[in-house]
Amino acid sequence: MVKVLVASRNPGKVRELDQVLRELNIEGVELVSLDDAPAYPDPVEDGLTFEENAVLKARAGAEATGLPCVADDSGLAVTALNGMPGILSARWSGTHGDDTANNQLLLNQMADINDRRAAFVSCCALATPAGGIYTAEGRWEGELLREPRGEGGFGYDPLFAPSDAPDRSSAELSPEEKNARSHRGKALRELAQHIAALQ
Incomplete structure (x- = not known):
């Protein structure tokens, strides 16, 4: 059984990776969240791309704990805003993690814009204690609504x-x-293929 640190305190992210591993029949991996790992200082996310920030977080976790570490950086890229809020998605309104304020600011900025194209972007990184780095990016294309809908999810989901x-x-x-x-x-x-290869 190989332990893999997930550099997040969000139980939803740990569940999501666990679900992917089960879906792909990858066994022998025990996921550990930041809450269950030895404490270490949060790395400064000063990268200019999702990939740079994901690698920063994964490398910090692997170096601090000696475990392979998975981290992600993700956000919303709006075509009419030249890809913003992008890496600033979680703090677009100025306060980190204030979903309501972030959504309202984005709606205000897009009020008179008809081009509503947007995509959620995620870069996930796996860092090994030996210094190996693997990254993968996913995009989810769509459009921005003119008002929030739905109670599930988080961030810009509504x-x-x-x-x-x-x-x-x-x-x-x-x-x-x-x-x-x-x-x-x-x-x-x-x-997941790189996680499976850790065993």
């Missing part, structure tokens, strides 16, 4: 109508539907 389920927001999809389609799910499936 504003995002995915191209593969255009009659609903991603906050109206079940967790299973979202995992099957999402940007992070796509990246994790690609990364």
